[in-house]
Amino acid sequence: xxxFNIYICGVGGQGVGLLSxxxxxxxxxxxxxxxxxxTHGLAQRGGIVVSHLRLGKNIYSPMVSARKADLVVAxxxxxxxxxxxxxxxDKGSLIYFDTVLxxxxxxxxxxxxxxxxLLNTVCGRRGVTVHKVDNVNLADPRMQNIAILARINRKKxxxxxxxxxxxxxxxxxxxxxxxxxNLELFNRMVNNPKISRNQFNGSGS
Amino acid sequence: xxxxxxxxxxxxxFQEIVMGNTALVRAMIESxxxxxxxxxxxxxxxxxxxxxxxxxxxxxFYFEFSTNEKVAAEVAFGAALNGHLxxxxxxxxxxxxxxxxxxxxxxxxxxGGMVVILGDDPGANSSQNExxxxxxxxxxxxxVFEPANPTEAxxxxxxxxxxxxxxxxxxxxxxxxxxxxxxxxxxFAGWYPPEKDDRPRFxxxxxxxxxxxxxxxxxxxxxxxxxxxxxxWVEQRNMHTMVDNKSRRGxxxxxxxxxxxxxxxxxxxxxxxxxxxxxxxxxxxRVILEFLQSHDExxxxxxxxxxxxxxxKAMAYDQHISTRILGKNDINDWIGEYTPDKVHDIxxxxxxxxxxxxxxxxxxxxxxPLRPPQMCPGCGHRSAFHAIGEVLAEDDITxxxxxxHTLGYHEPxxxxxLLICMGASTAIGSGLALFNNTRRVVAFLGDSTFFHAGLxxxxxxxxxxxxxxxxxxxxxxxxxxGHQDNPATGRNFNDSSEAIPIRKxxxxxxxxxxxxxxxxNQVELRxxxxxxxxxxxxxxVIAKHPCMLLFxxxxxxxxxxxxxxxHIDQEKCHNINACIQKFGCPSFVRNNDGTIxxxxxxxxxxxxxxxxxPTKAITR
Numbered sequence: 173x174x175x176f177n178i179y180i181c182g183v184g185g186q187g188v189g190l191l192s193x194x195x196x197x198x199x200x201x202x203x204x205x206x207x208x209x210x211t212h213g214l215a216q217r218g219g220i221v222v223s224h225l226r227l228g229k230n231i232y233s234p235m236v237s238a239r240k241a242d243l244v245v246a247x248x249x250x251x252x253x254x255x256x257x258x259x260x261x262d263k264g265s266l267i268y269f270d271t272v273l274x275x276x277x278x279x280x281x282x283x284x285x286x287x288x289x290l291l292n293t294v295c296g297r298r299g300v301t302v303h304k305v306d307n308v309n310l311a312d313p314r315m316q317n318i319a320i321l322a323r324i325n326r327k328k329x330x331x332x333x334x335x336x337x338x339x340x341x342x343x344x345x346x347x348x349x350x351x352x353x354n355l356e357l358f359n360r361m362v363n364n365p366k367i368s369r370n371q372f373n374g375s376g377s
Numbered sequence: 378x379x380x381x382x383x384x385x386x387x388x389x390x391f392q393e394i395v396m397g398n399t400a401l402v403r404a405m406i407e408s409x410x411x412x413x414x415x416x417x418x419x420x421x422x423x424x425x426x427x428x429x430x431x432x433x434x435x436x437x438f439y440f441e442f443s444t445n446e447k448v449a450a451e452v453a454f455g456a457a458l459n460g461h462l463x464x465x466x467x468x469x470x471x472x473x474x475x476x477x478x479x480x481x482x483x484x485x486x487x488x489g490g491m492v493v494i495l496g497d498d499p500g501a502n503s504s505q506n507e508x509x510x511x512x513x514x515x516x517x518x519x520x521v522f523e524p525a526n527p528t529e530a531x532x533x534x535x536x537x538x539x540x541x542x543x544x545x546x547x548x549x550x551x552x553x554x555x556x557x558x559x560x561x562x563x564x565f566a567g568w569y570p571p572e573k574d575d576r577p578r579f580x581x582x583x584x585x586x587x588x589x590x591x592x593x594x595x596x597x598x599x600x601x602x603x604x605x606x607x608x609x610w611v612e613q614r615n616m617h618t619m620v621d622n623k624s625r626r627g628x629x630x631x632x633x634x635x636x637x638x639x640x641x642x643x644x645x646x647x648x649x650x651x652x653x654x655x656x657x658x659x660x661x662x663r664v665i666l667e668f669l670q671s672h673d674e675x676x677x678x679x680x681x682x683x684x685x686x687x688x689x690k691a692m693a694y695d696q697h698i699s700t701r702i703l704g705k706n707d708i709n710d711w712i713g714e715y716t717p718d719k720v721h722d723i724x725x726x727x728x729x730x731x732x733x734x735x736x737x738x739x740x741x742x743x744x745x746p747l748r749p750p751q752m753c754p755g756c757g758h759r760s761a762f763h764a765i766g767e768v769l770a771e772d773d774i775t776x777x778x779x780x781x782h783t784l785g786y787h788e789p790x791x792x793x794x795l796l797i798c799m800g801a802s803t804a805i806g807s808g809l810a811l812f813n814n815t816r817r818v819v820a821f822l823g824d825s826t827f828f829h830a831g832l833x834x835x836x837x838x839x840x841x842x843x844x845x846x847x848x849x850x851x852x853x854x855x856x857x858x859g860h861q862d863n864p865a866t867g868r869n870f871n872d873s874s875e876a877i878p879i880r881k882x883x884x885x886x887x888x889x890x891x892x893x894x895x896x897x898n899q900v901e902l903r904x905x906x907x908x909x910x911x912x913x914x915x916x917x918v919i920a921k922h923p924c925m926l927l928f929x930x931x932x933x934x935x936x937x938x939x940x941x942x943x944h945i946d947q948e949k950c951h952n953i954n955a956c957i958q959k960f961g962c963p964s965f966v967r968n969n970d971g972t973i974x975x976x977x978x979x980x981x982x983x984x985x986x987x988x989x990x991p992t993k994a995i996t997r
Contacts, residue, residue, distance in 0.1 A: 196560060200420065200562060209555050209559045211554075218748075218750055219749065220748050230643060233636040234526075234559045234560070237721075237737055238715050238718050253744075254741070271978065275748040276748070276961075277747060279967055280961075285967075286746070294742065307554065312938055313978040343378060350414075352746075359992065
């Protein structure tokens, strides 16, 4: 298998680290070789969190090169467009949770918030397939990472990683009430086809 | 894994996906390490997280967070003199703090063995510089292993521990940020704990331990003689890696750079040979000589500074070797992390015929706003900066220190205009106050930093009658690195301990003016800062509020969610924007229609913003 590069990003506190760890372990349960690295300097203070994940044979560095990601997984809209711009290859795929955490400049009034239109235009130009996750009824915003995990699974965005592998990964990492809550959401979203209505194909259609 | 602690203590061999920092802890256990010390600093604090996952009574070694890196190194050294294999770990710039102690260690017979784990930070991901700590190895004659990934971090620690014990010599294990944080499946050996023998073995017969006149030369001689012994030791264990591609061209490299290089070589048809060094100081002379002699051209591919390059060129000169040695090309080769992209560019520059240049990556789209890190919702530092900014004059000088409060330099506060390192603010402020009767000087200092390196500057300000105000930003924890306890917390890593209140320390020093208030009480904080800066001499304001990130975490854990939020009464709001533009909590949202609302995903309902609204539109 040709290496499959995943670039996972969001804002500190959104659960990028956990999502990355689940995908890493899911890939391992699927029998894929996997390497990952988190880059999270001052992330906890509302900064950008990024995790690189590389799957397949003949991978050495854990880091995804500029514009070599096959898939970007973003937990926030500004970080989605930033990652598409810096990390995603042309004709790659983006899956993002459509929430907005305004960066400092937007709040101060010196920068413009990134709109869905801008994101779609940029993705369209680059031939990027966009999967948007929103309108999910979440008990806790910190479960956005599990909502997106379920959608990755439904859309089979990671070749070779199936539902049972992700479930195993969830069970590796969580227990008791936390596991139950997250499994409930994961299963609900994997089994309910209605939730996928928001897919937008950015290639101009 | 659900239970990291159980995994780390497992007896039979196993495989597990872990990050480099976690792999190190298993290596410590298998090696029989007895004492481990540290001061928290990225990229290493997750080593302590892994240690903490093992219940205290089952932990096979003693661990402490010491007050600073120098103290941590001293505790580990003392333990090793009693025969206990010890380890100290800290971040890149932590070695500067530990340096006075560290540079002596290599001269001493450390009978138990001692490993120094360094978390260097090429790319300055979370440090104030990207200093190359291999320089310290040359300075102190200390051997340096450089692992490339979690597997090697695990294996090399065990080698470093054996070497250290065998020679009674301190050994450095130098990791870089993305070795510490890389994750992969590591194959671990079994663990068969030997009987512990903790009898204190300190004896002057193992010395000398007093480095005075007559002892200094023999101690230095021993350290220098050991270098060639170490070179042989590593060579005999076949730790260096040779990738033979039958080329006349070769590359010498080490650490994570090796993996970046392999990644780049995947795309090359005529691959050069590669020599990957497991130990970069002392350099393995025989291995390198052989490599030079069997190639026409050899590129030295090393991140940050040119230490290998200088040593290898000097050696080639002495040996009359005519192989073309290619080192750093320009200043860019000295700067930044050697990611696969960077290595690609360097190889394309070195041998343009061997690999295509990369497609240029376009400049980032200008429509994407930057996202600087910032203080969390509810952070007491925000309330402090908001209040302090209101009473200081435009040209007053504010000095920052290391900690979350460093972020005060961002808009909209612009407080803390210069920063060097841990604990430096008071003394820098003292200097700024000399010949200065017009611009008041205010220094900021966090509570963990107060104990770490802040005290000497404070005592100096008293001793030499400097004129400035110190604001201690006390949040009750070491927040930036993941909430480690500090001496004022009343807890250490293992137990409860008698809290050392900062106020009492300052009183004990005899400081006349010590004001103290909770930062949420902005009216009082303004009054106190105003009073303090109006007085001559050295005055202190303790601006305290517990870390709210920690508070929010605890609340979520206890109640499952944050129980309340603030909201903005749009009837009362006059769009003055004080909340979002001056107070600047990230929970506020600027809507397209110009109104301000609250993002409940972020708001923790602390209400510190309520008093900042002139029209009282914010309610809870």
